[in-house]
Amino acid sequence: MGKLFEANLIGTDLKIGVVVGRFNEFITSKLVDGALDGLKRHGVDDENIDIAWVPGAFEVPFIAKQMVETGEYDAVIGLGTVIRGSTTHYDYVNNEAAKGIASVALNSNVPVIFGIVTTENIEQAIERAGTKAGNKGYDSAISAIEMANLKKMFK
Numbered sequence: 001m002g003k004l005f006e007a008n009l010i011g012t013d014l015k016i017g018v019v020v021g022r023f024n025e026f027i028t029s030k031l032v033d034g035a036l037d038g039l040k041r042h043g044v045d046d047e048n049i050d051i052a053w054v055p056g057a058f059e060v061p062f063i064a065k066q067m068v069e070t071g072e073y074d075a076v077i078g079l080g081t082v083i084r085g086s087t088t089h090y091d092y093v094n095n096e097a098a099k100g101i102a103s104v105a106l107n108s109n110v111p112v113i114f115g116i117v118t119t120e121n122i123e124q125a126i127e128r129a130g131t132k133a134g135n136k137g138y139d140s141a142i143s144a145i146e147m148a149n150l151k152k153m154f155k
């Protein structure tokens with residue numbers, strides 16, 4: 001057996017950025033609450049959590065890029081909620097948000113977590129913002145801590 005790379009979930013020394021879309025704010029505000037809960041309960045200091053609000057999920061990658069380029073953040077969490085409407089707009093917003101977040105992470109070498117809730121209807125979004133399906137903001141916070149600590153293992 002060679003090396004095993006498995007990071008802990010201790011966020012004590014981490015600085016985390018959160019970028020959140022204001023579209024569907026009644027959901028995304030709950031995702032932010034969940035993310036803050038997850039970060040703080042795993043030791044991330046309140047002073048080490050920065051939050052940026054953008055118009056919608058499509059803009060999340062752009063501000064995530066601004067954050068990672070400061071060199072200050074151990075990880076960035078992208079949050080948003082995209083609920084299918086009656087046109088194909090849903091597909092374009094989701095696809096670009098996902099591709100953009102992945103691109104920022106790979107090009108910056110800073111973990112950027114995909115915390116965009118993409119649903120067919122409002123009920124599904126509510127379920128993922130702190131009810132029967134948990135809180136995707138909380139889940140994203142835990143992933144951010146793990147990825148930030150995992151990256152440190154490769155230094």
Ligand SMILES: Nc1c(NC[C@H](O)[C@H](O)[C@H](O)CO)[nH]c(=O)[nH]c1=O
Pocket residue numbers: 021022023024055056057058059080081082083084089093
């Ligand atoms: N319909 C949703 C959007 N649409 C807005 C875009 O994200 C973007 O802000 C606009 O196209 C201007 O560039 N955004 C969401 O986050 N969720 C939606 O359901």
Ligand SMILES: CC(=O)[C@@H](O)COP(=O)(O)O
Pocket residue numbers: 082083084085086087088089090091093
């Ligand atoms: C996901 C969206 O962009 C959506 O809210 C837009 O609704 P519609 O497709 O009915 O214009």
